[in-house]
Amino acid sequence: MRLRHAMVCSSNNNRSMEAHLILKNHGLDVSSYGTGAHVKLPGPSLREPNVYDFGTPYRVMYDELRRKDPDLYSRNGILPMLKRNLAIKPAPQRWQDNAKDGYFHLVFSFEERVFDMIIEDLQNRDQSLMRAVLVVNMDVKDNHEEAAVGAKLALDFCKEIEAVECWEDSIDDIVTAFEKQHKRKLIYNISFY
Structure with a gap:
């Protein structure tokens, strides 16, 4: 399954942009967003x-x-x-304003507060497409070194999702295996567009 991804973070674009770069360099269709007011x-x-x-x-x-x-x-x-x-990319974009960009199969956040904002935003949107979106959070410290580690882990997770025919049927097993292999806790939610 080919994915369309969105990377989001709220503080300074460091984590989301590092992930954007790594995923883009590996041929994935990716966008990145912030969630705050500024x-x-x-x-x-x-x-x-x-x-x-x-x-x-x-x-x-x-x-x-x-x-x-x-x-x-x-x-x-x-x-x-x-x-x-x-x-x-030329400039930072705000997640809440991305409705014109279509929908994403997978949305990654690197901070639980941002994950909550994404879920709330998706729940408040018109869900007329009824297309599933997997929202995943992996807490990553906001520094350059951890951003690089988090980006590589996000790529690993994306590869696992792309390796299955239907992620909806396999998500629990994918998350469990990822957490065991990488010693990182993930939280996730399935929402809809």
């Missing part, structure tokens, strides 16, 4: 994040932060992250 990137202190509207081009964010403090934003990994993001 895109927040770390600033000079916790009380001073850099806040952008969804749709603000990554190039604009990159150029602005490079002008503000190139040493700080290089050292904390934000400039390299934005440079990576630029190579993937």
